[in-house]
Structures are given as C-alpha cells and as structure tokens.
Amino acid sequence: xxxxILHIIESGGYxxxxxxxxxxxLFPPIPSELIIPLAGFSAAKGDLNIFGVLFATLSxxxxxxxxxxxxxxxxxxxxxxxxxxxFGRILTLTSRDIDASEAWFAQYGNFAVFFGRLIPTVRTLIxxxxxxAKMSFTSFLVYSLLGSAIxxxxxxxxxxxxxxxxxxxxxxxxxxxxxxxxILIITIYVYRVLTYPNKK
Numbered sequence: 001x002x003x004x005i006l007h008i009i010e011s012g013g014y015x016x017x018x019x020x021x022x023x024x025x026l027f028p029p030i031p032s033e034l035i036i037p038l039a040g041f042s043a044a045k046g047d048l049n050i051f052g053v054l055f056a057t058l059s060x061x062x063x064x065x066x067x068x069x070x071x072x073x074x075x076x077x078x079x080x081x082x083x084x085x086x087f088g089r090i091l092t093l094t095s096r097d098i099d100a101s102e103a104w105f106a107q108y109g110n111f112a113v114f115f116g117r118l119i120p121t122v123r124t125l126i127x128x129x130x131x132x133a134k135m136s137f138t139s140f141l142v143y144s145l146l147g148s149a150i151x152x153x154x155x156x157x158x159x160x161x162x163x164x165x166x167x168x169x170x171x172x173x174x175x176x177x178x179x180x181x182x183i184l185i186i187t188i189y190v191y192r193v194l195t196y197p198n199k200k
Contacts, residue, residue, distance in 0.1 A: 005034050009042055014052050018060040025064025025124050032061075032123075036152055040159025054156060061148045062141060065127045069140055072131025077102060080132070094197065098132075105129035110143050117147025 008016040020035045036057055043050040075083065081095040105112045105126070113135070116126030130140050 006038055009035075009038055010047070013048060014056040017053060017056040018063075021057050021060025022064040025061055026067065032057075032151075033155065036155035037159030037162070040156040041162065043156075044160045050156070050160065054152065057152045057156070058145065058148055061123075061152070062144060065124065065144055068124060068127035069131040069135075069137070072128040073134060074131075077132050080128075098128075101125065101129040102132055105133055110135065110139055113140060113143040114147040117144055118151050123148075123151075 005020060008020055010016075012019065017035070017039050021032065024032045024035060039048070039053045039057060040050070042048045043053045072080065077098060080098055084095050084098065108115070113126055113130050116122045127140075127144075
C-alpha cells in the first residue's frame with residue numbers, strides 16, 4: 001500500500017493527494033497516517049508546496065466526509081436501522097451501533113465532530129450521527145475543518161521533518177507495516193461478517 005500511495009502522490013500531485021483523502025474518508029482502511037506524512041515528505045523534497053499540500057489534504061478530507069453526513073441526515077435513524085436489516089452484515093453495522101453513536105453525539109454535541117476528527121476510523125463514522133442529529137451543515141464543516149486541521153498539520157509536520165532521514169530501509173519497513181495493517185483490517189471485517197448477529 002505504501003508504494004501505491006507514494007506513486008499516486010508523485011504522479012498526481014495535489015489532485016492525487018486530494019483524491020486519496022476523499023477515499024480515506026469514504027473507506028477508512030485507506031490510512032491518512034500514511035497519506036499525509038508521505039505528502040509532507042514530497043513537500044520537504046521540494047516536489048510540492050507545503051501549503052498546497054495542506055489545502056489538498058484538508059479539502060479532500062472535507063469532501064470525503066460529506067456523503068456520510070448526508071446519509072445520516074437524509075435517511076434518519078429509523079431508516080438507517082432498516083438499512084442495517086438488509087445490508088447490516090455487509091456493512092458490519094447493527095441498529096445497536098447506530099443507537100450508540102447517536103447517544104455519544106447527543107452527549108458531546110458539536111464537539112463530538114471536532115474530537116472525532118482526531119481519532120482514526122471515528123473520523124469517518126462521526127459524520128453519520130451528526131447528520132442524524134441534523135447538525136447545521138455549516139457547523140459540521142467548521143468543526144470538521146478545525147479537527148482535521150490539527151490532525152493533518154501534525155502528520156504533515158512528521159512527514160516534512162523526516163525527509164532527511166528517509167531511506168529505502170525505512171520505506172521497506174513502513175510498507176511491510178502498512179500491508180500488515182491492511183491484512184488485519186480485512187481479517188477483522190471478515191470476522192465481523194461471519195459473527196454478525198442474526199437478530200438486530
């Protein structure tokens with residue numbers, strides 16, 4: 001996965017980074033923890049401008065989280081629960097999961113979106129209860145942007161700072177780890193599908 005992400009960044013530039021971040025928000029198994037530092041590394045080499053990279057990552061992240069927000073807002077909690085009755089096994093999502101996410105959002109309100117954008121995987125899923133709660137779209141974008149800006153800036157700084165220490169050995173190690181993470185995610189998904197409760 002490391003080589004694939006690096007190839008897209010090097011060949012696609014800002015547009016490639018933007019598209020990767022959109023996909024990362026739509027499909028959590030694509031990790032921003034790899035995308036953003038590699039984009040920062042490219043900026044440190046002088047291939048890209050750091051501010052352009054920051055804009056591409058933030059805008060891609062915002063665009064990618066909007067469909068989940070719209071899904072929650074348009075469908076509402078009851079229709080989403082019915083959706084889990086038909087596709088819950090494939091989505092590995094139960095009506096209980098929806099209730100839990102809604103309760104969490106109800107407890108923390110708009111700040112749930114802000115803090116949720118700082119937590120891996122939750123970054124994507126927090127958009128759904130925000131939509132269900134009919135959070136103002138403007139507020140959703142603002143809190144998402146603020147949370148994402150902190151997370152993105154941190155990862156960009158890491159990638160930018162490590163440019164001088166980057167070697168083929170480190171590349172190989174990161175590639176191995178990223179492949180292991182992907183395999184682990186797939187394994188967990190398959191397990192959840194096979195053990196999905198028949199009664200919601």
